[in-house]
Amino acid sequence: MKKLLLLVGGSAGLGEALYSHYKNLDYDIVEFSRSGQQPEHVFLDMSRKETAIDTIDLQFAQLAKQPWQEIVLIINAAQIGPIGELAMSEPKQWWQNIEVNLTLPISIMGRFQTHFQAVEAPKNIAFVSSGAATSVIEGWSLYSATKAGVEHFIRVVAQEQSSKSNPITPVILNPGIMDTQMQATIRSSSEAQFSNVDWFKQAHETGQLASPATVAGNIAAVLSGKLEAGQVYDVSG
């Protein structure tokens, strides 16, 4: 039997590094995003919740019928913007952030329970969060609130799963700061949008951003060990 990785947001940055890492570990991988180029890519636009959940249902239902040695769901996809006080952007932009960062991660985890709960193989869910879930960062209200929301959802699911006979183990990962497109987007903010933008420019110039490959390796190491449901794991580089 093989091990299965369901990777949400595996087309770029940390997700692309996770794809490569787990490929080398010989996992069967299904990668969900808008622009993935891997053979196992499935198109998923998390800002379109109705069609996105149909895609997830179709894939999960088929995969749950197959025998697996282990099943891992990593929810890595997210968007940082719109950055700035809400008066600087429009409701449609706010709602896109909330759908991608909160509604779909929760919905995907919900459907994972529906389709895989009865499967006897060990089942882990890892949510890639951010220090922003617990820090107050001016200009990042939506990103921070959505990350915090999913973190608390996971703590409740962890408690619910503790009484199940085939429990799912959900955990939270804090990846630190990494050299990806998301950081480039942060650096391109104006001072008016994001008062702390210079700190991020400095961090980039002084080589403080970790490589996504290093963080992917840390994630795989943490997930292969004994996990405590609902806990936050530091996987920074």
Ligand SMILES: NC(=O)c1ccc[n+]([C@@H]2O[C@H](COP(=O)([O-])OP(=O)(O)OC[C@H]3O[C@@H](n4cnc5c(N)ncnc54)[C@H](OP(=O)(O)O)[C@@H]3O)[C@@H](O)[C@H]2O)c1
């Ligand atoms: N970079 C950092 O310093 C940092 C720090 C703390 C936490 N994080 C967290 O780490 C994770 C990875 O971040 P990253 O820096 O690697 O970001 P990234 O380079 O911007 O990559 C984001 C990933 O999310 C996917 N995604 C975005 N919008 C999507 C949508 N509407 N539908 C489906 N997939 C979507 C992208 O795929 P497509 O564009 O192909 O759809 C891509 O695979 C995120 O959860 C982020 O919040 C990052």
